[in-house]
Amino acid sequence: MVKSVVEAVFEGAAKHPQKCCLADDNVSVTYDEYAKKIKKFAAYLLSQNVKRGDKVVIEACQSVDYLAIQLACQLIGAVFVPVEHNCAAEKIAELSKRVNAAYVIAVKDSDGVTFDEFAIGAEGAAELENYTLPQGDEVCEILFSTGTTGKEKGIILTHKNDIALAENVMYGVEMKEDNVELIPSPLNHSHGLRRYYANMVMGATVIVISGVLNPLKFFALMDEYGVTAIDLVPTALTVLLKISKNKFGEYKDKLRYIQFGAAPLMDADKEKICALLPNTRLYNFYGSTESGCIVIYNFNVENAKKNCIGKPACNAEITIVDDNRNPIESSLENTGLLASRGAMNMSGYYEDEEETKAVLIDGVVYTNDVCYIDGDGDIILLGRQGSVMNVGGKKVSPDEIENAAKQIKGVIDCGCVPVDDAMLGSVPKLFVQTRNESAFDPVMIRTELSKTLEPFKIPKYIVFIEKIPRTFNGKIIRRELK
Numbered sequence: 001m002v003k004s005v006v007e008a009v010f011e012g013a014a015k016h017p018q019k020c021c022l023a024d025d026n027v028s029v030t031y032d033e034y035a036k037k038i039k040k041f042a043a044y045l046l047s048q049n050v051k052r053g054d055k056v057v058i059e060a061c062q063s064v065d066y067l068a069i070q071l072a073c074q075l076i077g078a079v080f081v082p083v084e085h086n087c088a089a090e091k092i093a094e095l096s097k098r099v100n101a102a103y104v105i106a107v108k109d110s111d112g113v114t115f116d117e118f119a120i121g122a123e124g125a126a127e128l129e130n131y132t133l134p135q136g137d138e139v140c141e142i143l144f145s146t147g148t149t150g151k152e153k154g155i156i157l158t159h160k161n162d163i164a165l166a167e168n169v170m171y172g173v174e175m176k177e178d179n180v181e182l183i184p185s186p187l188n189h190s191h192g193l194r195r196y197y198a199n200m201v202m203g204a205t206v207i208v209i210s211g212v213l214n215p216l217k218f219f220a221l222m223d224e225y226g227v228t229a230i231d232l233v234p235t236a237l238t239v240l241l242k243i244s245k246n247k248f249g250e251y252k253d254k255l256r257y258i259q260f261g262a263a264p265l266m267d268a269d270k271e272k273i274c275a276l277l278p279n280t281r282l283y284n285f286y287g288s289t290e291s292g293c294i295v296i297y298n299f300n301v302e303n304a305k306k307n308c309i310g311k312p313a314c315n316a317e318i319t320i321v322d323d324n325r326n327p328i329e330s331s332l333e334n335t336g337l338l339a340s341r342g343a344m345n346m347s348g349y350y351e352d353e354e355e356t357k358a359v360l361i362d363g364v365v366y367t368n369d370v371c372y373i374d375g376d377g378d379i380i381l382l383g384r385q386g387s388v389m390n391v392g393g394k395k396v397s398p399d400e401i402e403n404a405a406k407q408i409k410g411v412i413d414c415g416c417v418p419v420d421d422a423m424l425g426s427v428p429k430l431f432v433q434t435r436n437e438s439a440f441d442p443v444m445i446r447t448e449l450s451k452t453l454e455p456f457k458i459p460k461y462i463v464f465i466e467k468i469p470r471t472f473n474g475k476i477i478r479r480e481l482k
Contacts, residue, residue, distance in 0.1 A: 004134045004159040005166070006074040008201040010035050015203065020180075023207045023225060024063045025217070031203075034068065039127035041065075041072035044118070045103065047125065052077030054102035055142070057095055060085045060188030061107060062208040065119055067187065067196065069105065070141075074134055074159070078102075080141040081154075082188035099142065099154070099350070136160035142350050143190055145289040154350030155190075155289045162197050164343035165292040168313035169198035172296040173229070173257050173283055179204035181229040182222060184212050184236060190289040191261050195231040212236045215244040222251065230258045234265045235474035241272055249276040261285035261293065263474040267403040274300045284309060286381065291365045292344045294318065295379055305374075307397060309381045317341040318379065320371055325361075330372035335395060337385060338371045339364050370395075387478050389418040389426045391456050398478075401428055401449070401457060408448045410434050410441075413468040415476045416459065430459035431481055433468050440464040 002008045009031065012021065017032035029037065050056060056073050060066060060082045073080045081099055083092055085107070093111050096104050104112025113121075134140065140162060142154045169175070181199050183206055185192030192208075199206045207225050212218055212232075218240070221227065232240075237260065240248070248255075255277060265284060273282060282300035286309040287293040295318065297310025312318045319327050320336040328336045341364045348356035359366055368385040382388045382397045389396040398416035405414045413433040418426040434440045442462040449458055469477040 001163065001167075002201060003136045003163065004074055004140070005162055005197050005200050006038065006071040007133045008166075008203070009038065009071060010133075012200070012203045019203075020205045020225070021200075022064050022067065022205070023221075025209060025221075027064055028225075029064055034064070036127055037064070037068045038071045038075060039129075039131075040122050040125045041069050041118075042075040042131070043128040044122035044125040045069075045072055045078065046076055046128070048103060048121075050076065050078050050103050053079065053139075055079045055081050055099040057081045057083060057092065057099065057101040057104045057112070059083050059087055059092060059106040060186060061115070062184070062187060062210045063115075064208075065115060067208070069118070074140050075128065075131055077134060077138065079139055082141075082143065082193075084186060084188045095144065134159050136163070139347065143188075143193075143289055145190070153352060153355060156347040156350055158347060161292070161344055161346065162194075163201065164315045165194050166198040166201040168293045168296075168315050168344060169194060169259070169285075170202050171314045172285070172293065173259055173281065175199070175202050175204065175229075176256075177203050179229055179256075180207065180225050180227050181205070181231060182207045182209065182218075182225075182227045183231045184209045184218070185231055185233055190292065191233060192231065194292060195259065212240050213243075215240060215247065219244070219247060226254075228254065228256045230255065232258060232260055233474060234260060234263045234269065235470075237269050237273065238266065238474075241269060246276060248273065252277050252279060255280045257281035257283060259283040259285055261287065263471075264399055265299075266406055268407060270299060270304075286310070286379075288365075288367065290346045290359065291316075291340045291342070294340050294342070294344065297378070305378060305380070307380050307382060307399065309371075309379050311377060311379070312340075315342045315344050319364075320373060321366070325366060332372055332374075332380075332395075335370050335372045335382060335388075337367060338369045338379070338381075339366045341365075384478070387417060389428055391427055392424040394456055396428060396457050398428070401430060401453065401459060402476075404449055404452045405430060405432065405445065407452075408445055410439055411445070415465075415468045415478065415481050417478050417481045419461065421460070427460040428457065429461040429463070431463055431465040431468065433465055437464050 012031040013035035021031040021034045070080045140159050144154050284297050285293040286295040294316035295309045319339045320330040330336045345365045370382040370388045401416045415431045419429045421427040469480040
């Protein structure tokens, strides 16, 4: 097995040089062309005095050049530090200072260089000839993640981590070498990056696109490149299903799989995409930036299990632990917290030893996700510790209440959190987003919920909110609701 993603691309260039490797909205490159571009960019970075171990901050965009610069950093041993697209110049400057960046590349004018300036400068560069391919334990990237806690943390990852993550995806979705995968997910986040890595290690083809708000372009690229697989975050699926109607149904004999991750899927979206694509494998990946894709489940099966995230990926060892992090025999009546061990786990948080020790101990990443393993060996996820409610001794998942509420006519979005109760310990409180406050009817909502939920799951409080706070990939920011 290769030891880095850049090595995988070079192997692909030697094995099938004329095969399409990567495409964006404007251009496509073969494996040979992509390898040459990476070597040119690497040579140019060296000419700009970027050295092994230096941090390179890059504003993300869905382009061939952006990904080539990333692998050029790998080739010379520099550390890739992406920031989100259209990030404020002040934010880029702040992050660059935090990591002591040696070089900064942004889309628009900033304290560094623009992509155009970089590309023009690299045009005259000769391909790098004398290089040593990176080794597994070398740091290759720092991915900054805010998540739902509000504190921004830099996750340190090595080449070994990236290859293990690529294997988890490749084997998890049963990827083939002739795979053509469309990735609209932002490429400064681990979700999109890791799907790209998997396809490069497999020697497959990736098409990157800037989001899903232009469905004509989305489906045109699917047709142009003969897309066989798609990577989506749940919010992107919701948008596509809403604005493209039943268009996905036209690809029911072409799409081998769609993989989802980063946040839970709404039950209504699951049902619709299963109906449109009855023969397509629909995978839900569970994971985090710290440990990556570690559990996978194909929910497009008969009698799919509710709240199931499936079985561990090939490089992941999963344990359910108690609050003191001791392994337990879990069950519905004896839930615990999910912990993972494997080559995909991060090295730690950048310059934050205290936070690292709180999450990573002896190679094990500990989460706050409440789970249990059922009799079939499948992992059932109830939610985050602190959001899963203990209502009079009974565990209640906020996701179940939210999914039920979203089926009610007039409910645009909702979020559920626990609140203290003198009698029951805690009870559900449901925030509901409707067209406007005059359209909000808590009595009707409670009546409708009582048709599908058990009495102890019915929210004690149902209140109006103008907008549910969510992260870019659709996770509810529950601390703001609390």
